[in-house]
Amino acid sequence: xxxxxxxxxxxxxxxxxxxxxxxxxxxxxxxxxxxxxxxxxxxxxxxxxxxxxxxxxxxxxxxxxxxxxxxxxxxxxxxxxxxxxxxxxxxxxxxxxxxxxxxxxxxxxxxxxxxxxxxxxxxxxxxxxxxxxxxxxxxxxxxxxxxxxxxxxxxxxxxxxxxxxxxxxxxxxxxxxxxxxxxxxxxxxxxxxxxxxxxxxxxxxxxxxxxxxxxxxxxxxxxxxxxxxxxxxxxxxxxxxxxxxxxxxxxxxxxxxxxxxxxxxxxxxxxxxxxxxxxxxxxxxxxxxxxxxxxxxxxxxx
Ligand SMILES: [Zn+2]
Numbered sequence: 001x002x003x004x005x006x007x008x009x010x011x012x013x014x015x016x017x018x019x020x021x022x023x024x025x026x027x028x029x030x031x032x033x034x035x036x037x038x039x040x041x042x043x044x045x046x047x048x049x050x051x052x053x054x055x056x057x058x059x060x061x062x063x064x065x066x067x068x069x070x071x072x073x074x075x076x077x078x079x080x081x082x083x084x085x086x087x088x089x090x091x092x093x094x095x096x097x098x099x100x101x102x103x104x105x106x107x108x109x110x111x112x113x114x115x116x117x118x119x120x121x122x123x124x125x126x127x128x129x130x131x132x133x134x135x136x137x138x139x140x141x142x143x144x145x146x147x148x149x150x151x152x153x154x155x156x157x158x159x160x161x162x163x164x165x166x167x168x169x170x171x172x173x174x175x176x177x178x179x180x181x182x183x184x185x186x187x188x189x190x191x192x193x194x195x196x197x198x199x200x201x202x203x204x205x206x207x208x209x210x211x212x213x214x215x216x217x218x219x220x221x222x223x224x225x226x227x228x229x230x231x232x233x234x235x236x237x238x239x240x241x242x243x244x245x246x247x248x249x250x251x252x253x254x255x256x257x258x259x260x261x262x263x264x265x266x267x268x269x270x271x272x273x274x275x276x277x278x279x280x281x282x283x284x285x286x287x288x289x290x291x292x293x294x295x296x297x298x299x300x301x302x
Contacts, residue, residue, distance in 0.1 A: 002125040004088040006030045008117035015100025021204030024096035031089035033121035039072045043095045053245045056265045063261045073098045076241030081109035084178035104186035104210035130252030132277040136266045141258040148253035155236045155256045167232035185233035188212035
């Protein structure tokens with residue numbers, strides 16, 4: 001029987017918000033069994049914003065949650081790390097409206113969670129097992145969840161830029177796979193969009209320290225890319241963070257074509273509404289928890 005988990009002790013860090021440009025303190029605090037993942041806006045008297053679908057605000061540049069008029073944005077990289085560490089219950093305390101970007105990847109959050117340590121709780125961990133395919137699409141972009149005995153992601157991107165172009169990645173979700181394959185993949189942006197984004201009040205904290213910046217014919221970061229296919233790996237990371245909004249870990253195979261946060265949120269909503277297409281199970285079937293399956297991710301194309 002798998003049990004729910006939280007962290008052993010409180011840990012903190014500070015950093016700049018990618019979009020707000022504000023210096024923000026983040027504390028990760030143990031939470032009770034059954035509490036789920038909850039953001040708390042300490043600066044607004046402790047307003048609680050649960051990380052689930054009913055609190056997601058439509059947006060394509062980052063994942064945003066809202067409750068009682070309070071928001072928290074750019075939650076996806078931290079939530080991907082929380083998912084990879086198989087944490088079910090956690091309070092994420094912030095003194096501002098955005099999770100710090102740190103280096104633009106999920107790795108610093110993994111390191112923070114490892115520093116905190118994990119503890120099992122006296123409650124069975126349950127999963128959403130997908131029984132029938134559910135998909136959403138718009139303007140040539142799509143994301144579909146298919147039945148599967150483990151959480152897998154097939155992600156395909158196609159950018160009209162020669163340094164990215166078409167990339168695909170296939171990934172089996174698990175702690176060690178996430179740490180080695182995805183956690184260090186950073187968010188990225190195009191130099192040509194930078195001024196426009198700033199005019200819109202976005203990317204105010206964006207820099208070469210927390211974003212892969214793609215110029216016309218070169219990567220502007222001094223050390224270049226961390227993986228040759230860092231872009232598609234980051235998209236898989238984003239997908240995993242966005243699917244935390246289901247409220248439970250998922251057993252199914254995600255197939256994504258050029259999708260973004262908005263479409264991910266629509267699929268999460270479609271899954272929640274389509275109750276005949278899934279069931280709650282206590283344990284993944286034997287094949288899904290097989291370490292062999294998780295330890296042998298296959299990259300189809302990069
Ligand atoms: Zn991202």
